[in-house]
Amino acid sequence: EVQLVESGGGLVQPGGSLRLSCAASGFTFSSYWMSWVRQAPGKGLEWVATIKGDGSEKYYVDSVKGRFTISRDNAKNSLYLQVNSLRDADTAVYYCARAPTTPEATWGQGTLVTVSS
Amino acid sequence: EIVLTQSPATLSLSPGERATLSCRASQSVSSYLAWYQQKPGQAPRLLIYDASNRATGIPARFSGSGSGTDFTLTISSLDPEDFAVYYCQHRSSWPWTFGQGTKVEIK
Numbered sequence: 001e002v003q004l005v006e007s008g009g010g011l012v013q014p015g016g017s018l019r020l021s022c023a024a025s026g027f028t029f030s031s032y033w034m035s036w037v038r039q040a041p042g043k044g045l046e047w048v049a050t051i052k053g054d055g056s057e058k059y060y061v062d063s064v065k066g067r068f069t070i071s072r073d074n075a076k077n078s079l080y081l082q083v084n085s086l087r088d089a090d091t092a093v094y095y096c097a098r099a100p101t102t103p104e105a106t107w108g109q110g111t112l113v114t115v116s117s
Numbered sequence: 118e119i120v121l122t123q124s125p126a127t128l129s130l131s132p133g134e135r136a137t138l139s140c141r142a143s144q145s146v147s148s149y150l151a152w153y154q155q156k157p158g159q160a161p162r163l164l165i166y167d168a169s170n171r172a173t174g175i176p177a178r179f180s181g182s183g184s185g186t187d188f189t190l191t192i193s194s195l196d197p198e199d200f201a202v203y204y205c206q207h208r209s210s211w212p213w214t215f216g217q218g219t220k221v222e223i224k
């Protein structure tokens with residue numbers, strides 16, 4: 001069974017950092033582009049970042065460039081999002097997704113990041 | 118950045134009725150458009166990819182059409198489980214963007 005499980009969210013002060021993780025199972029992880037998508041409380045979906053299967057290409061939404069870093073460890077079947085210099089506006093549920101716009105799309109259940117003093 | 122505008126914001130319909138949701142792009146996205154359904158407390162679920170292809174396990178009452186800048190998601194006969202929020206998303210160029218969503222609610 002294909003499964004994605006996010007972890008690493010929590011309460012953090014403005015300016016703080018977190019490392020979000022997504023553990024993948026049930027498929028050949030290195031073969032897939034992977035993405036992070038977030039959703040602020042009561043709001044719509046926002047694409048955050050995408051990384052190619054071999055890690056050679058990475059793309060970000062402008063609002064997180066220079067603050068967030070997407071990475072992966074194919075040996076550990078894991079996707080990461082390092083989130084630094086957090087702002088109130090970064091408060092959201094962060095979802096990891098496998099190839100989200102393709103027939104093989106799979107989403108995790110999300111991890112909540114709350115930025116508050 | 119390509120802006121996706123969904124209309125209407127809210128659609129109030131009864132079970133069995135037809136739902137027509139619109140997504141308009143600020144510039145052409147070819148056929149690189151997907152539709153998602155999201156229910157409260159759940160992750161999004163892919164319904165349609167590449168404008169008109171149903172994802173695995175999606176009932177035939179869901180259909181997508183369009184290309185370029187104008188797209189439509191049609192639910193031919195609303196089932197009680199279809200009342201949810203629907204989003205469109207493009208993958209034509211970076212950055213990917215989502216529409217703001219259309220809520221389909223029970224009338």
